[in-house]
């Protein structure tokens with residue numbers, strides 16, 4: 001009887017985000033990382049959701065094109081390669097915020113955000129060959145009414161400068177987030193339940209991506 005060993009699909013994370021990679025690793029998935037390096041500055045959209053989705057699509061497509069070229073050139077074995085691109089933005093009182101440009105911008109934003117709420121939108125785009133599944137996950141974030149001294153100290157840590165919305169929920173900034181309505185992963189930059197749905201849309205189960213049993217212990 002012939003047997004056909006099922007080669008598990010390969011997930012390529014088209015993101016430089018260490019937080020996204022850690023989320024996947026903690027969920028039992030060891031992605032390959034290929035940073036898209038796209039220029040995000042010239043992309044515009046009507047809404048925060050449209051913007052993060054378009055950016056996620058551009059990141060995923062840029063890396064998917066490189067993966068295809070590597071397969072055609074024989075540098076990568078053919079097989080099921082799934083490329084995931086993500087992008088996160090904060091929608092706050094009608095404004096759309098990415099990462100703050102500098103400490104002064106981070107300080108000013110926090111003075112506006114404190115005691116208020118915003119929506120962290122994360123666009124996800126999963127590409128397999130010439131098929132794409134994409135969607136946006138959104139989480140409402142309620143910010144604590146922090147003092148100027150707390151804001152100054154937080155900005156001085158440098159953490160808010162490199163993250164969308166100038167805050168983290170799983171880092172030092174966690175003390176300044178009172179509650180959320182939605183998934184924490186969406187705030188951090190990748191919704192695992194949404195990834196599960198997008199994988200299913202492309203005919204895969206997230207179970208296929210879990211590391212082989214012998215390595216699940218890590």
Ligand SMILES: Nc1nc2c(ncn2[C@@H]2O[C@H](COP(=O)(O)OP(=O)(O)OP(=O)(O)O)[C@@H](O)[C@H]2O)c(=O)[nH]1
Nearest residue numbers: 015016017019087088163164168169170187188189
């Ligand atoms: N750890 C953590 N990171 C966050 C949080 N909120 C936003 N981020 C990060 O802020 C960054 C948002 O910028 P993006 O443009 O989406 O992604 P990037 O880091 O520039 O990386 P690329 O996907 O290569 O563009 C991502 O790295 C997110 O993981 C959070 O609450 N916790």
